Amino acid sequence: MIQGYRFQKVSLRISKSGQRVYFNAESHKDFSMLKGIALSVGYDGALFGSTFGFRVDEKKVLDESHEAHLLVFGNDVPPNNRMLFFEKPIPIHSAKLEGIYTDSALQSLLGNISYSPGGGVIAATDVNVKKTYVSGKDIVSYGNAVVDNVPVYNAPINIGLGNSSMTMPSTGASPSAPAPVYYPYDVKITMFLSR
Amino acid sequence: MKNNKFQRIRLRVSSAGETLRFNAVCDKGFRNIKGIFVSLPQDKAIQGSMLGFRLNNVEVLDDGHEVKNLTASNGVAPNNKFFLFPEKIEALGGSIEGRYTDGSKYPLLVDNGEDSGVYDPGKVDFKTLAGYTTNPYGVVFPYDVIINIWLTNEA
């Protein structure tokens, strides 16, 4: 019996708030199409503001600022629909798969005052804090991983950086109690391959 | 003659983090496995739990496959609750060897010292339960897992 599909998985462990984890892997050699991707994250509260970027053979599929919660599917979705399916499957032939997960990435942007008073589009260079993808074809195994420790913010919810001219709410309003996040937590990435 | 059958495998999980191995034989008289649905009595027990199985020594789901993706809440219509395999899996009385791992030790994960953040899931990576009077998720033990396997003769 030869299976025509495979769920290739990568697990990441996020040890602290604001951590950025990069992985790369080679797609299984017997499969030629990548049809979908899904994430599973340990705590719901960790989803908001965390981002996941994804590339195949160094071509961007998901931008680094793609929100992780859009790739996580709950128990109310039929099991066969729990994936971001690509309309056009992505051809892979022992392709280099790369991902980068950043815990609470977007929270750090809320206090940014470099926009017009009303606000505005956030430049890609602001979101993609650092160029973290490793270019070159030399990296093919899980063993080569890069972690950036960006400044630690108080996850899961943190508003404003110190240099903001505005006063940011600390205890103001009555914010909903965020779902708790404990570190470390795991992020599992499932990629749906087919022949 | 019936064309479909839901074959059930029932497991009893008695402690946090327990791994159970099980064997079963697909009911003869059905050509294919169409889908699988894992039913757990407590939602809290879903997070982190894993189920893998092999059929006639061929891996169908690897041991790290999340139960999360093989179950569904009551918000999903009954006919959509099963995870349907992307292709037909030939059953014909084949033998199943499976492994279920309880996930309720999940909150006790440790930073296992791998700075990369990418880790080998085969590694032991839990703090010991010593010192915890209850399991952190509040999962009540024992509980039963019911694995429903959808067998069919449909082409």
Place this chain on the structure above:
Amino acid sequence: MTKTRIIYHPVPFIVRQPLTPVTINTVLPSHIRKVIGIKVVHSVGVQSMTTAAYLPVIGYLSLEFNNKQYHFGHLDVPFDNRAEASDAYHDAAIDIMAGSLLTGNYENKVFTGIEYQKADGTITDKWSNYIVTIYLKALSDD
């Protein structure tokens, strides 16, 4: 033959005041050939102003493609702090002119009272900046 592939292009923008509309004006990457789906989500921020897990509308967004030649229409932007994601995109089929602008306006509709922005225009500490992200499901030929 040009090979196209699917990409997801986020355009995040920040809302810094309850009463001032946000102008969106950004050049789409030139490798984007066609937009086939659009989704707008609240990213972060609003959860610190409300105890609700869901608000059907926090603001209205209008979007134009191709240097304002194609008006996509208005979208309600909800706030949804529940874990379940939705894969649903608004269907679209917009051929994109290379190097053209994505433009639009976003008007905040929540937390507009005096307790969030005083009469003199200053923002109170009850207000929280928030981020909304426009996701474009697109065909790219890079």
